[in-house]
Structures are given as C-alpha cells and as structure tokens.
Amino acid sequence: MANDAALNDLADLLGQAFTRSKSDLDLHGRSESHFPPTPPDAVAYPSTTAEVAEIMRICARHGCPVTAWGTGTSLEGQSQAVRGGVVVDFSRMNRVLEVNQADMDVRIQPGVTREALNEDLRATGLFFPVDPGANASLGGMAATRASGTTAVRYGTMRDNVLGLEVVLADGRVIRTGTRARKSSAGYDLTGLFVGSEGTLGLITELTLRLHGQPEAVSAAVCAFDSIGQAVRAVIDTIQIGVPMARIEIVDPATVRAVNAYAGMSLPELPHLLVEFHGSAAGVEEQARTFGEIVQDHGGLGFDWASDPADRKALWTMRHNAFYAILALRPGCRSIVTDVCVPISRLAEAIEETIADLDAHQVTGPILGHVGDGNFHAILMFDPADPAEESRAMEAAGRMVDRALAMGGTSTGEHGIGLGKRGYMAREHGDGWQVMGALKQSLDPANLLNPGKIVPDEI
Numbered sequence: 530m531a532n533d534a535a536l537n538d539l540a541d542l543l544g545q546a547f548t549r550s551k552s553d554l555d556l557h558g559r560s561e562s563h564f565p566p567t568p569p570d571a572v573a574y575p576s577t578t579a580e581v582a583e584i585m586r587i588c589a590r591h592g593c594p595v596t597a598w599g600t601g602t603s604l605e606g607q608s609q610a611v612r613g614g615v616v617v618d619f620s621r622m623n624r625v626l627e628v629n630q631a632d633m634d635v636r637i638q639p640g641v642t643r644e645a646l647n648e649d650l651r652a653t654g655l656f657f658p659v660d661p662g663a664n665a666s667l668g669g670m671a672a673t674r675a676s677g678t679t680a681v682r683y684g685t686m687r688d689n690v691l692g693l694e695v696v697l698a699d700g701r702v703i704r705t706g707t708r709a710r711k712s713s714a715g716y717d718l719t720g721l722f723v724g725s726e727g728t729l730g731l732i733t734e735l736t737l738r739l740h741g742q743p744e745a746v747s748a749a750v751c752a753f754d755s756i757g758q759a760v761r762a763v764i765d766t767i768q769i770g771v772p773m774a775r776i777e778i779v780d781p782a783t784v785r786a787v788n789a790y791a792g793m794s795l796p797e798l799p800h801l802l803v804e805f806h807g808s809a810a811g812v813e814e815q816a817r818t819f820g821e822i823v824q825d826h827g828g829l830g831f832d833w834a835s836d837p838a839d840r841k842a843l844w845t846m847r848h849n850a851f852y853a854i855l856a857l858r859p860g861c862r863s864i865v866t867d868v869c870v871p872i873s874r875l876a877e878a879i880e881e882t883i884a885d886l887d888a889h890q891v892t893g894p895i896l897g898h899v900g901d902g903n904f905h906a907i908l909m910f911d912p913a914d915p916a917e918e919s920r921a922m923e924a925a926g927r928m929v930d931r932a933l934a935m936g937g938t939s940t941g942e943h944g945i946g947l948g949k950r951g952y953m954a955r956e957h958g959d960g961w962q963v964m965g966a967l968k969q970s971l972d973p974a975n976l977l978n979p980g981k982i983v984p985d986e987i
Contacts, residue, residue, distance in 0.1 A: 532570055532591070532593050532613060532614060534591045535587055535588050535590070535591035535592075535593035535614075535615070536549070536570060536571050536593070536615070538587045538590075538591070539571065539573060539584060539587055539588075539615065542580070542583055542584070542587065543573055543574070543575070543580065543584075546573065546574040546575065546576065546580075546621070547571060547572070547573050547574070548571065548572050548574075549570070549571045549572075553572045554568035554569060554570075554571075554572065555568055556601075557569055557572050557598055557601070557608075557610070557616045557618065558609065558610070559601065560601055560603060560604075560606055560607075560608060560609055561601070561602055561603070561604055561663075561865070562603070562604050562605055562606045562609075562865070562946070562947075562948065563862050563863060563864050563865075564606040564609060564947055564948075566609075567609045567610055567611050568610070569596065569610035569613060569614060569615060569616040570610075570613045570614055570615065571614075571615050571616075572598075572615070572616045572617075572618055573615055573616070573617050573618065574618050574620065574621050575617060575619070575621065575622060576621045576622060577622070578694060578696065578702060578733040578734065581617065581696045581731055581733050582696050582700045582701075582702050583700065584615070584617060585696050585697070585698060585699065585700040585731065586699070586700035588614070588615060588976055589698060589699050589700060589974065589976060592974060592976070593614045593615060593976065594610065594612045594613060594614030594615070594976050594977075594978075594979050595614055595615050595616075595617060595731070595976055595977055595978070596608060596609070596610040596614065596615070596616050596617070596727065596977075596978050597616075597617050597619065597668070597669075597672065597727035597731050597732070597978065598616045598617060598618045598619065598620075598669075599619060599620075599639065599640070599665060599666030599668050599669025599670075599672070600620075600642065600663070600664070600665050600666045600669060602661075602663040602664075602665045602669070603669065603673060603943075603944065603946060604865045604943045604944075604946075604948075605940070605943050605944050605945060605946030605947060605948035605949055606946040606947035606948055607672070607673060607726045607727070607944055607945075607946035607947075607978070607981065608669075608727075609946075609947065611947065611979070611980045611981075612979045612980055614976075617731060619638070619639045619640040619666065619668055619733075620640045620666075621640065622638040622639055622640040622668075622733065623638055623640035623641050623642075623645070624637070624638045624641070625637050625638075625641060625645075625646060625649045626638065626734070628649075628650065628653060628655075629708070630653050630654075630655065632708060633655060633738065633739045633740070633741070634691060634708055634736055634737060634738055634739055635650070635655075635657070635736070635737050635739055636734065636735070636736050636737075637667060637734070637735055637737065638668075638733070638734060638735075639666060639667060639668020639669070639671075639732050639733060639734070639735060640666050640668060641666065641667050641668075642664045642665065642666050642667065643657060643659065643660065643661075643664060643665060643667060643670065644664045646667065646737075650739065654741060654742050655739040655740065655741060655742065656739065656740060656741075656742050657689070657737060657739055657740070658679045658682075658683035658689070658740050659675060659676060659677060659679065659680070659683065659684075659685065659686055659689055660677040660678050660679050661675045661676065661677035661942070662677055662678070662847075662848040662851075667735055667737065668732045668733075668735065670686050671686050671690050671693070671722075671723050671732055671735055672722075672723075672724070672725065672726050672727050672732060673686075673724065673726055673942075673943075673944040674686050674687055674723050674724030674942070674944065675942060676898070676901075676903075676941070676942040677898070677942065678775045678777055678844070678847065678848075678898060679774055679775055680898060680900075680901055680903075680942075681773055681774070681775065681776055681898065681900030681901050682772060682773060682774040682775070682806065683740060683774075685942070686723055686724075687720065687723055687724065688738070689737055689738045690706075690719060690723050690735060690736070690737060690738070691706050691707070691708060691710075691719070691736040691737065691738055692704065692705055692706025692707055692708065692719055692735070692736040693705045693706065693718075693719055693722055693723075693732055693734065693735055693736070694732070694733045694734035694735075695722055695729075695730035695731065695732055695733065696730055696731045696733055697729075697730045697971060697972075698729075698730070698971060698972040698973075698974065698976050698977050702733070703718070703730075705718035705719040705721075705722060706718070706719040706736065708736060721967070724944070725982070726944055726945065726946065726978060726981055726982055727977060727978040727981075728968055728972070728977050728978045728981055728982050728983065729967070729968065729971050729972060729977065730971065730977065731977070743774075743806035743807055743812075744807065744808050744809060745806075745807060745808060745809040745811070745812040745813075746774075746804065746805070746806055746812065746837075746840065747804070747805050747812045747813075747816050747833060747834070747840075748775075748802070748803065748804040748805075748833070748834045748839075748840045748843050748844070749802075749803050749804075749816065749819075749831060749832060749833045749834060750795070750800055750801070750802050750803075750832050750834075750843060751800065751801055751803075751823050751828045751829070751830055751831045751832070752795070752796050752798040752799065752800050752828065752829040752830055753798060753799050753800070753801070753826065753827060753828055753829065754798065754799075754827060754829070755799065756778070756780065756799045756876050756879050756880050756883075757876040757880065758799075758826045758827050758828075759778055759799045759800075759801050759826075759876075759899070760778070760872070760875050760876035760879075760899060761826055761876070762801065762822050762823050762825075762826040762828065763776055763778075763801065763872070763899050763900060764872055764873065765822050765825075765826070766818075766819055766822050767872070767900065769818070769822075771805075771815050771818055771819055772805075772806075772807070772815065773803060773804070773805060773815075773819075773900055774804045774805055774806040775802070775803060775804040775844075775900075776801060776802070776803045776804075776898075776899055776900040777801065777802040777803075777847055777896065777897065777898060777899060778799065778800070778801055778802075778879075778895075778896065778897055778899040778904070779799070779800050779802070779847070779850065779894075779895075779896045780799055780879070780883065780894060780895040780896065781797045781798055781799060782854075782892075782893075782894035782895070783850055783853075783854065783894040783895065783896045784796070784797050784798065784799075784800060785797050785857075785894075786850065786853040786854045786856070786857050786894055787846050787849070787850055787853045789853070789856070789857070790849065790852065790853030790856050791846055791849070791853065793846065796829070796830075798829065801823075801828075801899065802843060802844075802847055803819065804840070804844075805819075816833070847896075850894075850896055851865065851907060854894045854907045854909070855907075855909075857892070857894075857909070858892065858909050858911075860911070861909045861910060861911050861912070862909075862910060862911075862912050863907045863908060863909050863910070863921075864907075864908040864910070864921050864922065864925050864948075865905065865906075865907055865908075865943070866905065866906055866908065866925045866928060866940075866943070866948070867897070867903060867904065867905045867906075867940055867941050867942060867943045868903075868904065868928050868929060868931070868932035868937060868938065868939060868940065868941065869901070869902050869903040869904075869932065869937050869938050869940070869941030869942075870902045870932050870935045870936065870937030870938075871902055871935065871936055871937065872899075872900075872901070872902045874902075874935040874936070874937070875899060875902050875904070877935070878904070878931055878932065878935060878937070879895055879897075879904055881931060882895065882904075882906060882928055882931065883895065885924060885927055885928075885931075886906070886908075886924055889920050889923070889924055890920065891908055891909075891910075891917075891920050891921050891924045892908070892909040893906040893907060893908040893909065893921075893924065894906070894907050895907075898941070898942075901941070902937065902941070903941030903942060905943075906924075906925075906928060908921040908924055908925055909921070925948075929949075929952050929955075933952075933955060933956060938956060939952040939953075939955075939956050945981065945982045946981055946982075947980070947981065950981065950982060953982070953984075954984075961983070961984060962984065964982065964983050965983040965984045965986070968982075968983045
C-alpha cells in the first residue's frame with residue numbers, strides 16, 4: 530500500500546520522532562468534538578521546516594494523506610485524520626524566534642501556545658490578545674481563524690497574523706506577507722491560509738501583531754431580566770464608541786452550571802461579563818458610562834473586579850463554563866456549536882434558539898461573544914440514546930438555518946472541519962466551488978486534511 534511505503538520512508542527520515550504506537554495513535558485520533566475517534570496510521574514530530582517539507586515530499590510521492598495537529602482543541606473535528614495517513618504534530622516546533630519590540634511583532638514556530646507566548650512577552654510590555662479560552666497552539670489558531678473573548682477590541686487571528694511560512698502539498702516552502710503593517714502587493718496569501726484548516730498547506734512559522742499591555746484593567750458582571758435587555762445595552766455601548774476589551778453573555782442555564790461547578794451564587798438570570806483596558810482615567814470613564822447604560826436597560830446589580838485575582842476568577846469562570854455545563858449531566862456528550870449574526874439580530878437569535886431547544890427537549894446552555902454577534906450552544910445528549918443525539922443534531926442544524934436567514938454565518942469562530950461542512954453550499958453558493966478550485970490548484974492529489982471544508986469531488 531502507498532501508505533506503508535510512505536510510513537517506511539518517514540521512519541527512516543525521522544527515527545524516534547516518528548511513531549506508530551497505539552497510545553500515540555489513540556491520542557491523535559481524539560478531539561474535543563462529538564465525532565468518534567479516528568486514529569491515524571502514524572504520527573510525525575518534526576523539529577524544523579526542512580523536516581516538514583521532506584515529510585510532504587515523501588507523502589506526495591506515495592499519495593499518503595497528511596493532517597496537521599496543534600493541541601487537538603478544535604471543536605469541529607478539524608484535526609481528525611478521517612482518511613488515515615500521517616498526523617504531523619507540531620508540539621516540538623515551539624520556539625519564539627524573534628521579538629521586535631519597537632515594531633510590536635513577533636516571529637514564532639506553530640507549536641507555541643498562546644499562554645507560553647504571553648509568558649515569554651511579560652518583560653516587554655507587549656502581549657498577544659487573541660483568547661479562544663483553550664491554551665491552543667498559535668499555528669492551530671491561525672489555521673482555524675480563531676477568535677474569542679477579546680475579539681471585540683483586538684480582532685481575530687485574521688487581524689493579527691502579519692505573515693506565514695507554509696509548506697505546500699508538494700513540499701515547496703513559501704512565505705506570505707511581510708512585517709510591514711500594510712501592502713498592496715498582489716493576492717493576500719496570508720489571508721488565504723489563515724482559516725484554511727490545514728487543507729492548503731502546513732504552517733511552519735507565523736509573524737504576529739502584538740499589542741501594548743494596558744495600564745489599567747477593570748472587569749464587571751451584571752444581570753438582566755432578559756437576553757433582550759442585555760443585548761440592547763451592548764448595542765448602545767458599541768454605538769457610542771465605548772472601547773470594550775471583552776463583553777460576554779451567559780444565559781440562565783449557563784449561570785446555573787457555573788454556580789454548581791465553581792460554588793458561586795449568581796442569580797439565575799442572563800448576565801454580561803465585561804472588561805475595559807486603557808489608562809486608569811480612561812478605564813474609569815468607560816466603566817462609568819457603561820454602568821449608566823446598564824442602569825438604563827434595567828441591569829440588576831453591578832459587581833466590579835479591579836483586583837487581578839478577582840478578574841482572573843471571573844474569566845476563569847467564563848472559560849470553564851464548558852466543563853461546568855458538562856458536569857450538569859455526567860456521562861453525556863455534547864455538540865459544541867456556534868453561529869454568528871449581525872448584532873442587531875443577536876437577541877432574537879438567542880431567544881429563538883432557547884425556545885427551540887425547550888420545544889424539542891434539548892439541553893443546551895448558551896454563552897457567547899455578544900460584542901460581535903457570536904454565540905455558542907452546548908447541546909447535550911446521552912450517547913446511549915440515539916433519539917436524544919438526533920434531536921441535538923437537528924437543533925444544531927436549525928441554529929444554522931436561523932443564522933443564515935438573519936444574514937449571519939454558520940460559524941463565527943469554531944470553523945468548518947467535519948461538523949459544518951454540510952452547510953457550506955447553502956452559505957457560499959458557487960463560492961464553495963471556487964474554494965474547491967483553489968484546493969485543487971494547490972493540492973491536486975487531495976492529500977492535506979482530506980474530507981474537510983471543500984466539496985467531495987475534490
């Protein structure tokens with residue numbers, strides 16, 4: 530078989546950095562999604578771009594599929610090797626290569642995680658802001674065009690990747706972008722690879738935009754009687770130009786879960802979690818303005834957290850909400866899905882989703898990035914109950930239908946992977962075929978992460 534020949538050549542190339550052990554294969558067959566495990570045939574642990582290029586040349590010669598792996602935290606099955614072959618694990622390519630403090634950028638290898646990068650940057654007065662919650666690898670975050678809680682102020686990975694080094698399907702190594710802050714030089718190849726989920730090339734180096742650490746930070750949590758009141762408060766805040774760093778919404782079911790999980794006592798109502806960055810005077814003014822808007826919209830209580838430990842506790846609660854929700858029903862699995870709509874339709878989208886879940890007896894706490902119209906539902910089901918799983922899947926589909934009808938998208942940040950591929954034609958029309966043509970031109974043998982994003986005929 531072609532795969533066997535490729536694996537033998539890869540073993541000769543990489544030695545102990547190449548494995549077919551069952552434990553490694555099982556580890557790289559799992560994900561945080563609801564999809565069943567799909568172990569690859571082997572796992573490669575390259576240390577250099579040259580090794581990645583040679584891996585691709587060998588696999589191209591033998592027609593062996595290749596799937597990139599960062600930390601395995603993707604939620605739509607992006608890193609699962611559904612057609613076997615080799616998983617390329619970038620965990621050993623984890624060096625910060627160059628920090629350009631004056632230009633506020635950094636050059637790194639793809640295995641660097643966001644927490645490790647910010648730890649390395651502490652003494653510079655700079656930080657990397659994109660925060661999806663999980664301590665994901667930055668290569669994986671670029672490949673999935675990740676965002677998270679701070680996107681409302683600092684943007685997504687699309688806005689913070691200046692350039693890439695990429696190994697193509699035939700082993701060629703290209704560089705996209707520059708360290709300049711803008712360019713009119715041809716196609717935006719950096720933008721093409723950011724969000725391509727490893728289907729067009731393997732990212733082996735990134736140049737990222739950095740930001741100054743804020744002088745002052747203040748966070749708060751406040752409750753509302755309804756989702757609509759909370760969202761209208763956010764819309765008013767955005768429209769008058771208050772520069773929020775984070776603004777998250779959690780529904781009553783999520784509050785119930787985090788109360789039980791973290792021993793908190795928040796009222797079981799919709800809540801906003803907010804954070805402001807800037808000068809001490811600026812943060813104080815922003816917080817005061819936001820407080821007045823909250824009061825105008827019937828906000829109930831307003832607890833500020835200026836102390837770093839209190840802020841950390843607040844955002845740890847938000848980031849652990851997924852695990853708190855899972856703890857509501859031990860033994861159950863979940864479909865973790867997201868959609869994004871224009872902010873003016875967000876309250877309507879969330880309220881209709883909650884009503885839909887209630888009507889179809891699906892447990893699905895909701896939380897999300899209210900500042901950019903993106904929300905998540907954690908749709909729970911008992912894996913031993915096919916009918917319950919089917920109801921959860923159907924509810925996820927109706928969420929997408931609702932978002933598209935409102936002028937939104939099937940996913941704001943989780944990406945396509947396996948879970949959202951069935952909605953691509955509906956969202957993009959003939960544009961989906963154009964994506965397939967791009968894939969065909971760069972990877973004619975369909976070796977890179979096959980079965981993801983593009984149409985089957987590729």
